Amino acid sequence: MRRLWRYLQGMHLRAAAMILVAVGNAACQTGGWLLVRSAIDGGIAKRDTRYLTVIVAIYLAVAAAGWFLQAILIRGLAGIGQRMVLGLRRDLFDHLTGLSLRYFSQQKAGWIIARLTSDVDAVSDVLSQGMPTLVSSVVLLPSAVAALLIADWRLGLVVFAIVPPAIVLTRWFTHVSHVALVETRNRIAAVTAQIAESVAGMAVVQAFNRERAFQAQFDELNAANRVQSIYTQKIFSIFFPSIELLGVTATCAVLFTGEKLLAHGAVSIGTLITALYLLQLVFQPLQDLSDVYGQLQSGAAAMVKIAAILDEEPTIESAPDARPLPRIDGDLDIDRVVFAYGEEPVLRGISIHVPAGGCLALVGESGHGKSTLARLVGRFYDPDEGAVRVDGVDLRTVELRSYRRTLGVVLQDPFLFSGTIASNIRFAKPEASDEEVAEVAAAVGVDRVAARLSGGLDHEVREGGSGLSAGERQLISIARALLADPRILILDEATSNIDRPTEVLIERALDRLLAGRTSIIIAHRLSTVRRADEIVVIERGRVAQRGGERELLAQDGPFRRLAHALEAA
């Protein structure tokens, strides 16, 4: 929670002002009833209509002032709270996008997103809805007690007989309802997850006739949620009537005590009546606080989880003395690189040199380190040992983003952002003109894909590109990389879902548009690999073989086995 105070910076004065406003508001609420007492005792009892008129006028003025102050309080606290929330949310997001891929590969996407959304929302609820209630209640409760004591200290003491059971009741309620609400949230989350999974995988559910089994699972979760919700409602159904009952008891206690005092002439009838209503002002903040208490607890829990992300140190960042990279030639030197995700090294001392403008193909079985090596070149990870250098400069010493802007990366299962096909191509270079976009689209054959879709290049892409086939998404992401005009191009199985003639089209476009650029290709097809200047076979994190295609085929090595496997087809 202390982190949150940081975001209050520059607003301390406003916050202090709001507390004053809250005090004023509470004074108006309680003061109004004290005025009613004066009206009864000084006006009605003494049969003084002028006095009565004056007091009623003052009473109305006080109410108007209270109205005004409360409006300021609601708006003002929301302003402070939301500024804090915005600061927190932006900081969290900025921090996250700066974390390395290693972090994202360790955490589930859904988990991270929940921190940015539902957790920040929980904090926001506390600050914008909870805060006004909290501040007013915390101020109002003592004010009401004070007003009661001012009205008559003996009647005021009745409060101290009623408040302890009220507090016990409220504490019991906040505790039990909190536990119940947490459980309810878990149950509904399970129901939601079940529906989400079924909807996302409906094709398979239906294809395998799994409807009945899924229905049965759902019914069980749905029933559990129903039972739990009903239990939670039961607790709520007990609490509010209980408070009502306590209120009646308090009223009786005041009437009882008041009658005795009145008989001795110790209090006036006005004081007695006023005490009845001031007592209600004591109960109201208690009820409100019990509402806020739950919010506070979830807010605090959310803040703990948010802090866990904010405390995460970015493992890959620009060194303090990092230099922006000038326009590079693209000479790439991978020097005795060792790398492990966990304990087991994935790369065990790999050295490869690609001259500027060269084309390197990496081949080998999955899981032997090809993609990892490509990611080291993109500096998504830093090597544990050895170095990756571009134009002789160690990547760890260059300004990260200036380097990445010289890269073009295409992955096997490319991610498309929501928006149009054109906006996805433009992603890497937002300032590109429509002509440039159309040109690269045509160069790699996206235009043919777009022609079949309504709106052409302005066709809206749905959630992660789900309306498009795997091959079509790959085409779009290749266009995206081409438009970025990279100095180094990384194609990680970028054409695996694309038919060979289209791939040839793409290769020609690459040759034309990226002449003289350095490229790294990871591919399964031998025909794709063939155009590389050098082919490197990676086996268990080491270079098993390297050379040109002919050269490698001539040797009795892993490459020939690979090629034979294909020829056997």
Added chain:
Amino acid sequence: MPEFANPVDPPDIGLLPTFRRLLRLWWGERRLGFVGLAFALAYTLISTTIPLLMQQAIDHAIVRRSQALWPYLLLILALGSVRFLVNFLRRYATARIGIRIEARMREMLYSAYLRYPRAFYDRHATGQVLSRATNDLYPIRYFIGWGLVQGMQSVMMIVGASVVLVVVDARLALYTAIAMPPITVLALRFARRVSPISREVQERKGDVTEAADEAVVGIEMVQAFGREDDVRERFGGKATAVRDTVLRQAGVEARHLPGLYYLPALSIAAVVYFGGRQVIGGHLSIGQFVLFETLLLQLVWPLEALGWITNLAQRALASAGRSFAWLEGIEPLPEPAEPRHLPEGPLPVRYEAVRFAYGGEVDVLRDLDLAVDAGEIVAVCGPTGSGKTSLLDLLPRFYDPTGGRVLVGGVDTRDVRIQELRGAVALVTQRPVLFSALLRENLTAGREDADWDDVLAACEAAGVDAFVDELPNGYDTLIGERGINLSGGQRQRVALARALVTGARVVVLDDPLSSVDTLTERRLVRRLRPALAGRTVLVATQRLSTVEIADRAVVLVDGRVVESGRPADLLRAGGTFAALFGEEAAA
């Protein structure tokens, strides 16, 4: 373009018909409903009696001291205790109705989802389908579980209190009611204004979620192109929009809530002023004075509640209208009136002059003819976007053709019960879908009673055995969203094994090995052939190595079969097939 009724996107149902349907659901819970109503009436009676007793107590026992106080206090306490019980039972009963109806509607929607055709899921985003069965149901639950009876109770309360006030002093009642109309107006106006804004807040929060989701899922692309600042700006913009909307909401609250809180002061002032003069004149007792104040304060909440309830009713009816539209307007795939059975033994497959288009778009398949013999393995090849997936999706009847027919075992797929057809056709989709369950359960999803040796054999054929030992608990490892993540190639192999386990006589494979590396693929292809023996197989693929599994290849171009024959012959023939794979074969 003229509007036409989309069979998977029916228009919402109107307010009145929706209300009738909700009432019908309520009628199903009528016992609890009537309990709630009866207790609401009892609550109103007690709540107007208690102030009356207080008045009597003040006048007779406190001011005039002509009676003892304690019998009054005891009576008030007794009534207070009864009211506690009545109020509890009223709340509990009505809340239960709301929750039960919510659960019932969710169940109806979910079981409808399971029956909806693919076209429905092509049309509606996952989030929308999900929220209709979760968040959208809450207004319905609160309206039925709280609003309906609370509204009636409010009306009873207003009537009861008014009657008492008028009976005591009609003129004073008129004066002191001064604050009630503005409270009602303000409450209604507040409810009307705040709900579109709070809905907007939800929408803006949804935008934030979407932006966060994209940035997190697409983080590699964002970082790869160094576009962090762009997404930060975009996210910051959405977060700022949330703040602005929340502040606007606070503005509306600031303009209305203090009014609701302080307007009763107007009535109190009227009681004190006019009532006070009446007391001075001797026309009103001090107890009656207190009665007026108490009852007026008791009226504030019911009046405010009416504002909330009208608003809640609108939202509940709107969202129920959308749900009922789906429940009643969307037809599942029609089952045959007189179902035929598939013949015994291996099943041939036949496409006859099949045309197909996704709702409203251009034809993807155009008069396509294709016959596959029983037990034959046919590779479906063709450039990206030529209709391969659409062709395969017709077999398990995800869609019905828009023209022509699809025959399995000589029977039109539309003449077989869907369950029987899908039991005979196993499918591996392009993007494999696995469920959050044990690997073992995923494998047997298509046939729960499968013999474990058969499962192991399928795993061997599909190459699952190669990586299962590396999983923490072998076949008992939890996979999927809540468990460990398998790589794309591993997921494909599990999906393949799952299809083999079913023992289906027709197997449909949509690029089943695209994420598997070439060497593994070679090994799998060799092992798959015997595993598929005797089954009729259609396999779509971009790779020659996968084509090798097939007896015959057909080439699709623009929704038609343009070539058909043995792969080796097609390569020699030098047509489209050779253009697709020639280079690979020459390697």
